[in-house]
Amino acid sequence: MTAHALSRPVRRTRRPYPTYRADAYGAAAAKPMMEMNTTPLIDVLLVLLVMLILAVPISTHQTQVDLPQSRGSTSDVRLVTLTVDASGQPYWDGTPVDTPTLRQRLGQSPAQSEQPVVRFEPDPQASYDAVVHVIALTGEAQVENLAFIGNERFRQFGK
Numbered sequence: 001m002t003a004h005a006l007s008r009p010v011r012r013t014r015r016p017y018p019t020y021r022a023d024a025y026g027a028a029a030a031k032p033m034m035e036m037n038t039t040p041l042i043d044v045l046l047v048l049l050v051m052l053i054l055a056v057p058i059s060t061h062q063t064q065v066d067l068p069q070s071r072g073s074t075s076d077v078r079l080v081t082l083t084v085d086a087s088g089q090p091y092w093d094g095t096p097v098d099t100p101t102l103r104q105r106l107g108q109s110p111a112q113s114e115q116p117v118v119r120f121e122p123d124p125q126a127s128y129d130a131v132v133h134v135i136a137l138t139g140e141a142q143v144e145n146l147a148f149i150g151n152e153r154f155r156q157f158g159k
Helices: 003-007 039-060 099-111 128-140
Strands: 079-084 090-092 117-122 146-148
Touching: 079 128, 090 099, 099 128, 117 128
Parallel strands: 079 117, 117 146
Antiparallel strands: 079 090
């Protein structure tokens, strides 16, 4: 070899990926892994457990509701119409009544064996105070069968 060939640096080519020796990892690296990967299984089981924990209180939650018992045909029930006109005057089955008379008639309703259904139908232009006063009288008389009729006709506030 000449001196010129020894003084010239040797170029080494770089490989695009590192090279590893087969014996660097030992004999176990060359064999396929024989154990099952349990991580996805554990993840799925944890999700199912959380769903079960959240679903159990929902299925055990109960709301007690006292539903009315059937008393035969509905034609046997007496209907009473209680209205309040735009001036605030209450009417019992179309007859104008004052507060003491209304209180007396409402007081007779719970004493009867078959309580009548009091259908309350205030005028849409009736004052709030007059309507609340009649509702308070029905509450004081302990009327159990009070039905509100025509609620969709009430005036819309703010328009």
